[in-house]
Amino acid sequence: MDHQAVRPAIVVHGGAGGSRSEEDGCVSAARLGMDAMPQGALAAATAAVAALEDDGRYNAGSGSVLCLDGRTIEMDAAVMDSKGMLGAVACIQRVKNPVLVARAVAATPHWLLAGEGAERFARIAGFVPHYHASERAKKKHAELVKRLGGTSPATPGVANAAFSQYWNYALPQAFATDDGCDTVGAVARDAEGNFAAACSTGGSAPSLLGRVGDTPIIGSGFYAGPEGAVAVTGIGEHIVRRLLAHTVYQWLASGMPMDEALAHGLALFPQEIDIGIIAVSRSESGARSNRDMPRAEVSP
Numbered sequence: 256m257d258h259q260a261v262r263p264a265i266v267v268h269g270g271a272g273g274s275r276s277e278e279d280g281c282v283s284a285a286r287l288g289m290d291a292m293p294q295g296a297l298a299a300a301t302a303a304v305a306a307l308e309d310d311g312r313y314n315a316g317s318g319s320v321l322c323l324d325g326r327t328i329e330m331d332a333a334v335m336d337s338k339g340m341l342g343a344v345a346c347i348q349r350v351k352n353p354v355l356v357a358r359a360v361a362a363t364p365h366w367l368l369a370g371e372g373a374e375r376f377a378r379i380a381g382f383v384p385h386y387h388a389s390e391r392a393k394k395k396h397a398e399l400v401k402r403l404g405g406t407s408p409a410t411p412g413v414a415n416a417a418f419s420q421y422w423n424y425a426l427p428q429a430f431a432t433d434d435g436c437d438t439v440g441a442v443a444r445d446a447e448g449n450f451a452a453a454c455s456t457g458g459s460a461p462s463l464l465g466r467v468g469d470t471p472i473i474g475s476g477f478y479a480g481p482e483g484a485v486a487v488t489g490i491g492e493h494i495v496r497r498l499l500a501h502t503v504y505q506w507l508a509s510g511m512p513m514d515e516a517l518a519h520g521l522a523l524f525p526q527e528i529d530i531g532i533i534a535v536s537r538s539e540s541g542a543r544s545n546r547d548m549p550r551a552e553v554s555p
Contacts, residue, residue: 261448262554263292264540267303269313269549270437271488271531280310281551288441289553296443296451296484297336297358303441304332304354304453313549315439316352317387319457321396322464324424328388329458331470332357335479336451343471345369350377351385354455357471367471392457399460409461411490411527423464437529438470440477440486444535450484452477452500459491469494474501482508483536487520488548489529497523499532507536517543 265288267281288303308316319328332353333343342361346369347353359380360368368376378384402409409415440454454477456470468491469476477486478500485500485507499520506516513536520532521543531544542550 261444261446263289263444263446264535264552264554265289265292265299265303265441265443266533266535266540266542266552267307267439267441267550268486268488268531268533268542269307269439271529271544271548272437272546273313273549275547275549277312278549278551280307280312281549282553284310284441285551285553288443289555292443292445295336295447296445296449297334297340297453299443299445300441300451300453300484301334301354301358303443304439304455305352307439308352308354308455311389311391313439314437314457315455316457318389319392320460321388321392322424322458323418323422323461324426324464325396326388326426327424327464328386329464329466330456331458331467332453332455333471333473333477334358334361334451334453335473335477335484337449337479337481337484341366341473343367343473344373345467345471346465347373347377349374349384349386350382352382354453356380356382357453366473369467370465396460403461418461418463421463438476438488440488440533442479442484442486442533442535442540444484444537444540448537450479450481450535452479452484452486454486468492469499474498476500478504480504480508483534485532485534488531488544489524493524493528494530499523499530503532503534507534513539513541514543517541521545
């Protein structure tokens with residue numbers, strides 16, 4: 256591909272079901288990503304997601320939700336580009352920017368590290384211990400506990416009693432337990448025609464300890480290849496069953512127009528399931544969701 260003809264682009268999202276009033280954070284993250292674009296698509300996507308993690312308003316990094324015990328924070332993140340770089344972390348705790356740890360994993364012999372091993376790796380890689388439970392997260396956790404004590408399911412299709420039945424936290428059950436299935440993500444196309452995707456999440460609430468959704472799973476929450484990059488957001492247990500990111504990528508690679516591919520991706524899910532998709536291809540970029548979703552697209 257003639258790199259002189261390629262126009263760099265970056266698209267970011269702040270999570271399906273989020274507020275469009277928080278779109279300024281996506282705009283800022285996209286601009287920071289574009290500032291990093293001279294270092295390539297992967298640097299751009301990673302920088303944008305790190306900015307969203309630091310913002311505090313999104314369910315990632317500093318804004319991550321509290322697990323059911325009201326104390327634990329488990330985070331997932333991943334990066335991938337069309338040149339072969341791939342790294343992810345799952346259920347990592349006590350780090351400020353999971354996406355940067357995922358980027359560091361990409362330089363190791365592995366593609367995914369989880370739990371205690373991921374955290375130990377973060378220390379070896381120079382990431383200092385960090386724990387932050389925001390006031391917003393504490394408030395949402397209290398609201399969630401109240402909901403779980405009611406009769407309406409806090410998670411579509413899942414009985415509230417299931418979280419009591421399978422409780423696996425060290426602390427005793429605290430509720431007499433919908434929020435937080437969202438993710439942040441970025442996709443980028445650089446001037447050389449390379450593509451990258453990066454994503455990060457503060458987890459899902461309610462969830463059992465050790466729950467992993469779509470965010471760090473290649474082909475489900477993210478995918479990048481020679482024809483484009485895709486990142487998705489929504490309820491991971493549904494997304495992974497459809498390999499949504501790779502499915503949309505394949506449509507784009509086959510020549511399907513961007514709007515049509517994104518619409519087909521949303522159509523795979525019932526309306527009650529929150530879903531959002533962002534993507535870049537060789538000539539297009541786009542974002543689409545079945546809920547409000549803060550987003551931004553930037554190109555020179």
